[in-house]
Amino acid sequence: MRDDDAVFNALADGSRRELLDRLYARDGQTLRELTAGLQMSRQAVSRHLGVLEGAGLVVTRRSGREKFHFLNPVPIQLIHDRWIDKYTERPVTALVDLKTELEQRHDLIDPP
Amino acid sequence: MRDDDAVFNALADGSRRELLDRLYARDGQTLRELTAGLQMSRQAVSRHLGVLEGAGLVVTRRSGREKFHFLNPVPIQLIHDRWIDKYTERPVTALVDLKTELEQRHDLIDPP
DNA sequence: AGAATAGGCAACAAAAATGTTGCCTGTCAA
DNA sequence: TTGACAGGCAACATTTTTGTTGCCTATTCT
Structure with a gap:
């Protein structure tokens, strides 16, 4: 497999895309904030965010016991450049x- | 699920992305041409192309017993516009x- | 007409992804 | 220091995905 496999795999799930949408609307949210309204357990959202972070689509910053999540649009730009x-x-x-x-x-x- | 689910699902597979790469390099190839070198059965490639066509990433044109495949970059452009x-x-x-x-x-x- | 070619459909087994529950560590406040 | 809060890890069952094999129809050429 190629290196970009993680990115496309991360984008394949609808819940993860919704998480990206939320971060696109407001950057720097915590796990609890992102879980609210998603009708899924906190652990599931945590793993989704882990997949997104592993793919480089989300960058995190820890402060004390809280973890803030930020959208990184660079891999998406690369997808665009690949076929257009x-x-x-x-x-x-x-x-x-x-x-x-x-x-x-x-x-x-x-x-x- | 949303309507764009088919697109992201189609892009999630590495073999399907390679098919898009081949069409990006040379448009209008047949199933046999695309199967060559992919170390997969013709039936598997056929189903991959079906997934890509169902997602709108590939447009086909039939002529006699042959079917030509063309890359449609529009859905990829929409991905870009969604988060950038x-x-x-x-x-x-x-x-x-x-x-x-x-x-x-x-x-x-x-x-x- | 008969053979070769291009492609399609369905059933099956193997592999991977998803969400849940249960339990854990680290941080902050009273 | 004790309790509450934010997050992480692992095992499990369920569901989805993927590639194969076998068989089928339609088109082209001799």
């Missing part, structure tokens, strides 16, 4: 543009 | 910048 060419400017603005391009390519392969 | 603010320009250029910001925030909470 920033130089040749692929048609990513709308699906309609892509479909148009597909029709053209298909005409090259199998002309009408 | 394009207006306020968060510090996503380097992890160093983020760490610096985290130090500053921590000083606000727990001054030295």
